Amino acid sequence: MGRWNGFGGKVEHGETIEQGAIRELQEESGLVVDRLDEIGLLRFEFLGDPVKLQVHVFTSDTFRGKLAETDEMIPQWFEINSLPYQTMWPDDKLWFPMFFNRQKFSGFFKFEGHDKIVEHSLKAVDSFEYTLPPWL
Numbered sequence: 001m002g003r004w005n006g007f008g009g010k011v012e013h014g015e016t017i018e019q020g021a022i023r024e025l026q027e028e029s030g031l032v033v034d035r036l037d038e039i040g041l042l043r044f045e046f047l048g049d050p051v052k053l054q055v056h057v058f059t060s061d062t063f064r065g066k067l068a069e070t071d072e073m074i075p076q077w078f079e080i081n082s083l084p085y086q087t088m089w090p091d092d093k094l095w096f097p098m099f100f101n102r103q104k105f106s107g108f109f110k111f112e113g114h115d116k117i118v119e120h121s122l123k124a125v126d127s128f129e130y131t132l133p134p135w136l
Contacts, residue, residue, distance in 0.1 A: 004088045007073070008055070021058050029075045030068035033060045039099060041128045042091070045110045047118065057099065090117050098124065 007028045011020035018036050026032050040057030067075050078084065080100055085093045091109045098105040106129070107122035 002087070004076075004078075004084055006057075007075075017056050018058070021056065026065075028070050028073045030065050030070070032064045033062065036060050038128065039102065039104055040095060041106045041125075041130070042095070043108045044091075045108075046114075047110065047112045057095075057105075059099070059102075090115060091120065094120070094122055098122075104128070 007025045008021065009024040009028075011017055012023070015023070018038070021036055022033055025036075036058035037060065038056055039059045040055075042053075042055040042057065044053040044055065067077065069075070083092075083096070090111075091107070095105055095107055103124050104126065105122060106125045108120060109117055110119040112118045
């Protein structure tokens, strides 16, 4: 789609969500972390698509390695005040300020297509309420 997006992917059998995120970060960027801190939980729906997404957002203050292009991504650092929101998912500009302020958050976004948010909620939280996907 040509959008700037964070690192991520699917959790493999036997992995925790954090372990999957650590693996995906290394596979997609070359960066290595020992642990991540969960800061956000987002749910997504797309009109006309039965698939619902649950996205866990993590942060880390320390990493090793050098940022590197991979088959999946061409990663790039941006200054916080120069983020290219116009080429990112439309919801990013709504929750990124909470992320940068280190405020835990939970949100829901319903899209029409991939560019128009038709419904959303976003709130600061102290902890996360997890729901299992229907296939588990």
